[in-house]
Amino acid sequence: MRLWHEKLIPLLPSQQLLGQHRECCALRGNGWGKPHSTVNYIFKYSPYKLFQYHLKIIHEMKHRGYNVQPLWEEPTYRGKSAERHPNLKSITFKDDQTDKGKIYPEHNEEYLNECLDNLQKKGINIKLNVK
Known part of the structure; x- marks a missing residue:
């Protein structure tokens, strides 16, 4: 379990990108708060931050032509078997919202x-353009 660095999202191979989507879904759902050494830091923050990160993943997936369940673009949604977050407000996704x-x-x-x-x-060798 790992959340890839945000700079890597547009450069990830499809397998890692789709795996990241599954990880985000699991963490947003019943995995929220379950300890794992590589993602424990996310639990220090509001679940809304994970939603924002997940939106970056979803945006990249859509950019590559993948279909994503639209419910995942709703911040309160946590999957079919988890209760919605009652305190997270709905927002409309915009391409530049989390950039x-x-x-x-x-x-x-x-x-x-x-x-x-x-x-x-x-x-997997990824080269970043350093400015």
């Missing part, structure tokens, strides 16, 4: 390098 900065402060340069190393161990 104005990182969602999790833990997604820093060190974490980016950790993710790149992890992908490389899987035989």
Whole structure:
């Protein structure tokens, strides 16, 4: 279980992108609050942050032509078997809505390098354009 660094989302191979969608669905659902060393940091924040991160995944999936259950674009939705979040408001997704900065402060340069190393161990070499 891992949330890939946000800079990597548009560069992930399809298998990792789709896997990330499944992870987000699980974490938003009954997996919320269940400890796992690589994602424990997300539980320090509102579930809304995970929703925002998931929107980035969904946006990239749609950009690549995948169909996504529209209910996942609703912040209160947690899957078929979990109760909705009563305190998260609904918003309309816009392409640039979550692109104005990182969602999790833990997604820093060190974490980016950790993710790149992890992908490389899987035989996936991603080159970032550094400005």
